[in-house]
Amino acid sequence: MILVVVLALPFVGVDDYYLHLLIMAGLFYLLAAGMNLLLAAGQLNLGHTAFFGIGAYTSGLLAVHSGISPLLTLPMAAVFTGFIGYLLGRLTLKLRGAYFVLVTVGFAEVIRLVATNWMDLTQGPMGLAGIPPFNLGTERWTLVSKRDYYYLMVVMAGGTLLLTARLLGSRVGRALAAIQSNESLAESSGISAYSHTMLAMIVSCVLAGVAGGFYAHYITFLSPELFGFQNTVTMAVMVVAGGQGMVLGPAVGSLVFTFVPEFLRMAAFYRMLLYGIILLLVVMYMPRGLVYYLRAILGGGAPEPAAAATADRSFVSEAALASGGGAALAMREVTVRFGGLAAVDGLSLHLGRGEILALIGPNGAGKSTAFNVITGFQPADAGRVEFDGADITGLPPYRIAERGLVRMFQRTSVFPEAPALDNVLTACHRLARTRLWELVLTTQAYREEERGHRERAQGLLNFVGLGGKAGEPAKNLSCGEQRLLGLAIALAPDPSVLLLDEPAAGLNAVETEQLMRLIEEIRGHGLSVLLVEHDMKLVMGMCDRVMVLNYGVKIAEGTPAEIQRHPEVIRAYLGSGEILADA
Amino acid sequence: MKISRVITLAVLAALAGVLATGALQAQTKEPIKVGMIQPLSGPIAAAGSYITNGAKIAVERINAKGGVLGRPLELIIEDNKSDPAETRNAAEKLIVRDKVPVIIGAWGSSMTLAMMPLAAQHGIPLVVETSSSSKITDPKTPGQKVVSRISPTSELEAVGAGALIPSLGMKKIGYLAVNTDWGRGAVTAFGEAFKKNGATIEAVEYVGQADTDFYAQLTKFKAAGVDSVVITDDAPKAAKMLQQMKELGLNVKVLVTGGSAWPDSIVQLAGAKAAEGAMFINFYNPYDPAMAGDAEASKVYVEEWKKKGLPWIGVVEGMRGFDAVYVVAKAIEMAKEPTAPKIMTALKTLESRGLYGLNKFDQNGQSYCNIIVTQVKDGKYSVVAITPSTKLWEMSAAK
């Protein structure tokens, strides 16, 4: 239906002015859609117009100097722009939030000045005139009319819509949302924040390159104003006011915010003032973006039917079954210093297969640091960490998770915005075997894999007893339920070793009982468990061995019974005011 | 949620309403529409507002005298935010929606260049009032054939001032120019003119459009031992450059090109002390109507400018809009009907005496205006030399 309307527009009295605006809206849609993709991971690229400009100049200069048809220079420009995006990404994607925003602003400013001052290449502020329009090498096959360009843009915008819908609706979109929502948890679930944001960066830059190339051969004149900050602001307005993270957000945003300033031409000298006011009102009263509220008004957006909550609470743990004998996890003489202070001092640790080992100690004893070293969040100053006999010291967290060593966090164990099922589904990421192109084309294999992961996620929810809450956003769950969901998330990547950081914190007695039963059952599947816990009932009640840290040093190790009698342990705990006796 | 719902509906309703009015807009026969595109917001909004004010004065005067072909002129002014893409949007609107037969614009060269291919495609004549890039009237540039430019190129400025250069005694020159097409073009043109007269350009420094502090560049000039400084920039920046030269103890000869800075603006913005002795290349003298091509028009223009309480420093820029409207009016008069092709033909043979001098167009659509060298003397406006536009026309005919 919509497609018919879109295709028929030039024939039903839409004049060239509106066609031009629709073309410009489409152009900005390509830019906004790219920006939206990266913003899905929480990274706002306020230098996006630099890539638009790079694409435009690349295609324009190639066509002017080499005489190659724009049909060829445009893809070349897109590839080149993607490459520049890769380079910038390598430099800046480790930055987060406002840092990334401001650095990209700076990048665009540098590129603008290069385009202004590198006269030999770009002709600088004199501008690049006489760029050929789209053609197939002959006069006869040259696009002239607005209608031709309109249809070309419809194809490009349609392609962008499909591509971004596929990416955002798949495991890539889930991974990006996870990175935005809780990057540490995403990494420890085996999702590489770097490679996913890089993928989003490259795709968004390629789209910007395509938009730039189109602009060059449509307007046929380029000047460094393309790189101006105002352009990026326009794109950001379209994404955020349209509805960030939503597939249709940038589309609606670019339409509305291309046409609004043009309509406001009626207001003459008050035009930009009114534009600012409209923008402010939209931001203040519709912070989720136009699409969100449009959907609410049009009555659409009925909640997705929740996946059937089957009684099946099983899950498969291939990793644990596949691993061989020997130690599951070992730390050898690991030291971590903060300033002059050793948070962990020559610590060695050994976790056997199917064993439950507890790490206890007063606050500041180095337990969390030990966890961070094992899972790759904190580099070790000395010593090594081995997993399944291989050295994993210094690997990034997602690589460690990929090998089957997964942790559950103490405070931030869930992705708060997403429904419970999606939380677990997201964490199934490392099990995916299909490739990116299969995902984009939605092949049979990909669809089957998705279905499999969905079943696995539901099974894990059932396992922790949250089967009925699959559709509930994680932040709406009770504290105890969130811990259980965290456990399901940690199990989703199919680990062979599980690290639990104070799993019973904030749980009541009944919930703790339930948790203990679950951990026992997990061990029954062949997993090894290392946990940090203050709840002595849990520690003493179910652990095979206990290890006590104080000031980063191991002061005791043994069975729960041995530890409870250990004089140094008692002294350490009394010294810190904590009592061991409630066990 | 409630408010957001109201706003969403309001936005939708507004969109629908505007679409409807746009479609229903009746074509009233009465006024003749003239399109004008200027920067009215953003960093160079001041220049755009001077020029639109000048244009409005011209339209009022024409309409008071009964209009053109018995119909009043109606100026449709669009903002381009000093951005080429916005200029293109504005031009699309003026051509397609307002169906204007002629457009005046669009201040900066990159903005003018961006709309030229479109105007050419629709056969709409462009009257260019400010842009200085030689590309605009270069036959190789797409769309050049629809351009009639009343403002001079930097090359023309250099030719007009050329006779004077030996007498200025500028030998070792530091060139300070704004980093735009305007500044870059002027550096090339004046650089050659000075070199021809045996001067050397010791250093060329570019400044950003929004820069305010030029100590770094001026300190460099001082170290290079220049005996004169040539500036191509707008009045506020030229004023600060002069002021900062005095502050740094760089007391050398100064020539400001480009026509936007003039003695009164610099005295007002920099103070008489800093401005003293500085020379300017201008195209219009508001004090001496006889110097303009049309003395009567010049007098009326200046009186109106004062009466409206417009900023006096903008009077020499405002005349660009004034003249552009008169050229357009004359062309419509000659064309006998306000249609684009007829106006285009009329512009080819038009001769209009205005504030720039004698406005008519050579085979590339370029007009040659008065080139006036002015100076601040005892804190007052004074004229050093003038190359009248008629002389430049003779010179070009001789070539």
Added chain:
Amino acid sequence: MIAELVQHIVNGLIVGGGYALMGIGLTLIFGIMRVVNFAHGEFFMMGAFFLFTLFSLWGVNFFAASVLSVLGVGVVGAVVERLILRRLRETPIEIPMLATVALSVIIQNAAILIWDPSPKTIKHVFSPLPLTLGPVHVVSIRVFAGLVAVALIVGSHLLIQKTRIGRAMRATFQDTDMARLAGVDVDKVYMFTFGFGAALAGASGALLGAVFWVYPAMGDLAALKSFAVVIMGGLGNFLGAIVGGLLLGVSESLGAGYISSGYKDAIGFVLIILLLLWRPQGLFGKKVLPR
């Protein structure tokens, strides 16, 4: 040679003082409120226009007018926080950022309508003649601007370190929830912080408006510069903003003097990119570990 170098450094330090003042305002607002303020340049512009209106149009004493202008901008900032940003506090970082973008469009274009876009000068009370210290030249208005900038920086530091509201600001900076539990009126802190940050930008604008000239778009470049300053120094870092401001001022002056003035405005950002290769968290930033 040496004289030229010293002159470049002196020039850079004075300009850098203004950058630092802008940067401190921006960095405080970010540090405490997590808002990237894109209207910062417009507060800068407002400070200059208020001073122009009070002093040049209405004839108020120059120093009284300066103080009133800065206070005026502070009040506008506080009102903006109360009416707009407070409503957006729980939203992701882009939302308040976009609100400040909208605000900057509104303020800048309102200024065009109120004061018209033509440039204005503030005919201040200082002598235009340079003070000559050996081979180095400085004018008294710039010395005045530099000294006021230093005084304001020191004053801000004392305010944050020694006063009750400063303590509340520091507590909020550390941990908003804990501060609230400890009885800090976080709403008041936010309102004060935004007003205070805006006032610092306004002070910078009034000073530089008197040194240079006043027009509606004057804040654009100033805002861009202050962004560079705060990334260099680390977002939310007071000392970092001062060091970043002076570093940017001097490196621009030297870069334009010895390398290329066309790239002057890029120097800050090139420095940043180099810096980030070495320290991704800025000069004084800290790394945060997950829990």
